[in-house]
Amino acid sequence: MKILNTNPKIIHKPIFLKEVINYLDIKKNGIYIDATLGLGGHSKVILSLLTTGTLICVDQDKNQIKNFKNSYPNLIKEKNIIFVNDKFSNLKKHLIKNKIKKIDGILYDLGPCNNQILNKSRGFSYHLDSKIDMRFNQNQELSAYSILNNASKKDLVSIFQQFKNYKYSNLLANRIIEERNKNEINSTIDFVKLIKTTLSQKKLKEQKHPARQIFLALRIFINDELNEIKKSLQTIVNFLNINANIVVISFHSLEDKIIKKFFKQLANNYLKDDPMFFIYHNSKKKPNFKILTRKPILPSSDEINNNRCARSAKLRIIKKISN
Numbered sequence: 001m002k003i004l005n006t007n008p009k010i011i012h013k014p015i016f017l018k019e020v021i022n023y024l025d026i027k028k029n030g031i032y033i034d035a036t037l038g039l040g041g042h043s044k045v046i047l048s049l050l051t052t053g054t055l056i057c058v059d060q061d062k063n064q065i066k067n068f069k070n071s072y073p074n075l076i077k078e079k080n081i082i083f084v085n086d087k088f089s090n091l092k093k094h095l096i097k098n099k100i101k102k103i104d105g106i107l108y109d110l111g112p113c114n115n116q117i118l119n120k121s122r123g124f125s126y127h128l129d130s131k132i133d134m135r136f137n138q139n140q141e142l143s144a145y146s147i148l149n150n151a152s153k154k155d156l157v158s159i160f161q162q163f164k165n166y167k168y169s170n171l172l173a174n175r176i177i178e179e180r181n182k183n184e185i186n187s188t189i190d191f192v193k194l195i196k197t198t199l200s201q202k203k204l205k206e207q208k209h210p211a212r213q214i215f216l217a218l219r220i221f222i223n224d225e226l227n228e229i230k231k232s233l234q235t236i237v238n239f240l241n242i243n244a245n246i247v248v249i250s251f252h253s254l255e256d257k258i259i260k261k262f263f264k265q266l267a268n269n270y271l272k273d274d275p276m277f278f279i280y281h282n283s284k285k286k287p288n289f290k291i292l293t294r295k296p297i298l299p300s301s302d303e304i305n306n307n308r309c310a311r312s313a314k315l316r317i318i319k320k321i322s323n
Contacts, residue, residue, distance in 0.1 A: 032053070032054070033107070062085045069083075108232070110248070250314050263318045293317050
C-alpha cells in the first residue's frame with residue numbers, strides 16, 4: 001500500500017525508500033522490476049541510478065502508468081524502461097516477450113496507492129462517499145458493487161471469514177441480503193452504515209474504523225491479491241541472477257504471512273512447482289537463497305510521523321546466493 005496523503009501539495013514520499021534502494025543494490029547496467037509502480041516514487045530513484053540498465057514498471061491500472069509517463073517525461077526519454085499494464089502474476093510472458101532471461105532485483109510494494117484511495121470514482125475508501133468498487137483493473141467485471149448485490153450468503157460469509165475471520169460475518173451477510181432486497185447497495189457510506197448496524201456500541205467506540213476489516217476483505221477478494229502474490233513469487237525466482245534480491249513491502253498480516261513462508265521455503269530448499277503448498281526438503285543440497293531479514297524491518301518513528309499509513313508496513317528481503 002502506498003502513502004495516503006490528503007494534501008495534494010505534499011510531494012509523494014514512498015515508504016522505505018532508502019532501505020529499498022539499498023537492498024536492491026542498483027547496478028548501472030542491471031535489469032530491475034518495480035512490480036507495483038503506483039505513483040512511481042521508487043521507480044523514479046531506480047531509474048536515476050541506471051545508465052545502460054533497464055527498469056520494468058508493472059501496474060494493472062493503466063492510469064498509474066499514464067500518470068508516471070506524464071510526470072517524468074525527460075527521465076523516461078533518457079532511460080531504458082518497459083511499461084507493463086498487467087497483473088504482476090503475468091510477468092513471465094512479458095519477460096519472455098522482451099527477451100529478458102535474468103533480472104538483478106525486484107520490488108513489490110503491495111496494496112492500493114493513495115491516488116486510487118482518494119479518487120472517489122474508484123470506490124476504495126470508507127471515508128469518501130462514492131459508488132463502491134475497489135477494482136485495481138477497471139476493465140475486470142468483478143467489483144465490490146457486484147459482490148454485495150449478487151453474491152450468496154454463503155459466499156459473503158466465506159469472504160469475510162477467510163480473509164479477516166470477521167466475528168459478525170453471518171449477521172453482516174444477512175443484513176446485506178435484507179438491504180439489497182429493498183434497495184441495491186451502491187455507495188461506500190451506505191455500506192459503512194450497514195456494517196455499523198452489526199456492531200455493539202462498545203465495538204463502535206474502538207479506535208479502528210468499524211468498516212476497515214470488511215473493506216479490506218472485499219478488496220483482497222475482488223483483486224485476488226493473495227493468489228497474485230503467490231503466483232508472482234513462484235514465477236520470478238526462475239529469473240533471478242545470483243545476488244539478486246526480492247524486496248517486499250507488505251501492509252497486513254495475510255500478505256506478510258505469505259511472504260515469510262515463501263522466503264523460509266526458498267532458504268531451506270523446499271522445491272516444487274508450487275512451493276507454497278507442497279514441501280520437499282532436499283537436505284543434501286546447499287540453499288540457493290538467503291533471507292536477509294529474519295525479522296521484518298519496521299518503519300522508523302520519523303517515517304510513521306510523516307506518513308500515518310507507514311505504521312503497518314513491513315519490509316522483507318531474500319537474496320539468491322547460488323544456482
